[in-house]
Amino acid sequence: MRSFIACLPKAELHLHIEGTFEPELMFAIAKRNNIGLPYDSVEALKAAYDFADLQDFLNLYYQGMKVLREEPDFADLTWAYLKRAHADNVRHTEIFFDPQGHTQRGVPFETALNGIWRALKKGERELGLTSKLIMCFLRDLPEADAERTLDTALAHKDRIAGIGLDSAEVGHPPSKFERVFARARDAGFLCVAHAGEEGPADYVREALDLLHVARIDHGNRALDDEDLVARLVRERVPLTVCPLSNLRLRVVAEAKAHPLKTMLDKGLVVTVNSDDPAYFGGYVNDNYLAMQEALSLTKEEIVTLARNSFEAAFLSREEKNAQLARLDTYAGAL
Ligand code: HPA
Ligand code: ZN
Numbered sequence: 001m002r003s004f005i006a007c008l009p010k011a012e013l014h015l016h017i018e019g020t021f022e023p024e025l026m027f028a029i030a031k032r033n034n035i036g037l038p039y040d041s042v043e044a045l046k047a048a049y050d051f052a053d054l055q056d057f058l059n060l061y062y063q064g065m066k067v068l069r070e071e072p073d074f075a076d077l078t079w080a081y082l083k084r085a086h087a088d089n090v091r092h093t094e095i096f097f098d099p100q101g102h103t104q105r106g107v108p109f110e111t112a113l114n115g116i117w118r119a120l121k122k123g124e125r126e127l128g129l130t131s132k133l134i135m136c137f138l139r140d141l142p143e144a145d146a147e148r149t150l151d152t153a154l155a156h157k158d159r160i161a162g163i164g165l166d167s168a169e170v171g172h173p174p175s176k177f178e179r180v181f182a183r184a185r186d187a188g189f190l191c192v193a194h195a196g197e198e199g200p201a202d203y204v205r206e207a208l209d210l211l212h213v214a215r216i217d218h219g220n221r222a223l224d225d226e227d228l229v230a231r232l233v234r235e236r237v238p239l240t241v242c243p244l245s246n247l248r249l250r251v252v253a254e255a256k257a258h259p260l261k262t263m264l265d266k267g268l269v270v271t272v273n274s275d276d277p278a279y280f281g282g283y284v285n286d287n288y289l290a291m292q293e294a295l296s297l298t299k300e301e302i303v304t305l306a307r308n309s310f311e312a313a314f315l316s317r318e319e320k321n322a323q324l325a326r327l328d329t330y331a332g333a334l
Pocket of ligand 1: 016019054061166167168194197245275276
């Protein structure tokens, strides 16, 4: 199973680039930028990665990204992720970035965008790994801040495929961002939103009805609401599920209690993703393997997860078919 998952062609659709910041690279970039970290060593930093909940993680996530200041910092971060994803046979990736996490600290939007973009293009050229970039609004900031961020993004529409919504969920429902998402849709951005990670099933419904998202990021809590599950199945709304994230942020108590197989059995279009792999103890193949082992997933189920990852991607029908043909060839050797 380990080698079957390792060689399986797949897409990754829920990945925060700032969440791929490995401690070793963080220390190296901090040194080159003359920025101190509140930990004396890589080991001390790693030891702090024991989270009570989403907010507890976000505090370290925002602290970590503070050392990213120059374009090469963002390029190095992104390139490190792409090499790692390529090793996991990720053929296509749709990555989130959090511009407000940078502009708030005085780092220009374009510094982050240019650095990330440069690495993404290099990934396509040198690794054959295609990608899309999704800009997330921080939902714990006011909608007016998201509006200003969208204004800036409009000048870079050629490089930003979609808009997402992340950060502290509870108390910041999708309805708070209804107007800015309407404007983003009018401008032609594809939309996704984190919903139902810590927040209730109602937030998932709001993301569909008010933000008109094409995918739900996480969506675990949708299972609390049977009618909502039926709708997600009927409308084939993909859920980008992140198993190891769910365990580390205590959204799910233990691997055997993870709802991934239940979601598959209900006919939901679920995908497996790594979210913030540097913080949660594993990249995408580690997520597949943890679920395979805990839930005794079959090879057919693993292939379904990979098939869903391409179907749910922001690719053209032709691009999806080309990826699926490669997957079918691989699965045909079962
Ligand atoms: N949830 C919400 N916001 C985030 C996450 C997450 O898992 N990772 C980075 N920002
Ligand atoms: Zn996420």
